[in-house]
C-alpha cells in the first residue's frame with residue numbers, strides 16, 4: 655500500500671523501545687511502526703492500522719476537569735513502543751492533530767478530516783486522545799466514511815463511567831455523544847449508542863433521562879460481570895454493520911487507571927474490558943477506535959498508559 659497519509663499538525667516522530675535484535679522473532683511495536691507501511695512479514699492478512707494523536711486538553715478544561723490529556727498521545731506511544739509485536743498487520747503513525755489554544759472545534763474538524771481520509775485509504779484507524787472531546791472528532795471522520803455514507807448502520811460503543819450526554823452551550827469532554835445524537839438526527843439516521851460501565855452516582859438524573867429519550871443502551875458498572883457484558887455487546891453488534899469503539903479509561907477501577915481526569919471508585923474490571931476488546935476485534939465490524947481521557951500527570955508508574963496500550967494491542971489482533 656502506498657504511503658498517502660494526510661497532513662497533520664505535528665509529523666510522526668521515530669518510535670523507540672527495547673532492542674533485542676532485528677529479526678522478526680525480536681520484533682516490538684516500535685520496530686514495526688518505524689518500518690512504516692511495509693508489512694513485517696510481507697503477507698499481512700488484516701488491513702494496516704493508522705495511529706493518529708489528538709493532543710487536546712480543551713474539552714476537559716471546559717468540562718471543569720483536571721487538564722493534562724494533551725500529553726496523552728506521546729505517553730500512549732511510549733507505552734506501546736516496547737510491547738512485543740504479534741500483529742498480522744502493518745502499523746503506521748500519522749502524527750498528531752494539536753488543539754491550539756481554545757479552538758477545540760477547529761481541531762476536531764482537522765482530526766475528523768484526517769480520519770475520513772485514512773478510512774478512505776483502507777486503514778484501520780486508531781486515535782490516541784485527548785480528553786473525551788476526542789469522540790466527537792472521531793465521529794466526524796466516521797460519519798464522513800463511505801461505509802456510513804453508503805447506508806451501513808453505524809454503532810457507537812463507549813466503555814465509560816459517564817454518558818457524556820451533557821447539554822451545554824459549548825462543546826466539551828462531557829458533550830460528545832449528545833453532539834453525535836443531534837448530528838445523526840440531522841442526517842436522518844438512527845443514533846445507535848451503547849455504554850458499558852455507567853456509574854450511577856457519577857451521572858445525574860438529567861443524564862439518565864437524556865439517555866432514555868435517545869434510546870441509549872447501557873450497563874451499570876455494578877452489573878458488568880463477564881457473561882452479562884458479552885451478551886450486551888453481542889446484542890449491540892448484531893444490530894449494526896460498522897462499529898466505532900471509544901474507550902474512556904475512567905471506565906476502569908482507579909487502581910488500574912489512576913491517570914485520568916475523573917478516576918472511578920468502582921470501575922469495570924480489566925479482564926471484562928479486555929474481553930470486550932477481543933469480542934469487538936473478532937466481530938470484523940470495527941471501523942474505528944479511540945482511547946481517551948489519559949492524563950499522564952496523574953498516572954502512577956504509567957499504569958493507565960500501559961493498560962491502554964495493551965487494549966489497543968488486543969483490538970488490533
Ligand SMILES: N=CN[C@@H](CCC(=O)O)C(=O)O
Nearest residue numbers: 717719786816818827828916
Ligand atoms: N468526559 C468527562 N465526563 C464526565 C466527567 C465527570 C467528572 O468530572 O466528575 C462528565 O462530564 O460527566
Ligand SMILES: [Mn+2]
Nearest residue numbers: 815816902904
Ligand atoms: Mn468517563
Ligand SMILES: [Mn+2]
Nearest residue numbers: 786814818902
Ligand atoms: Mn467519557
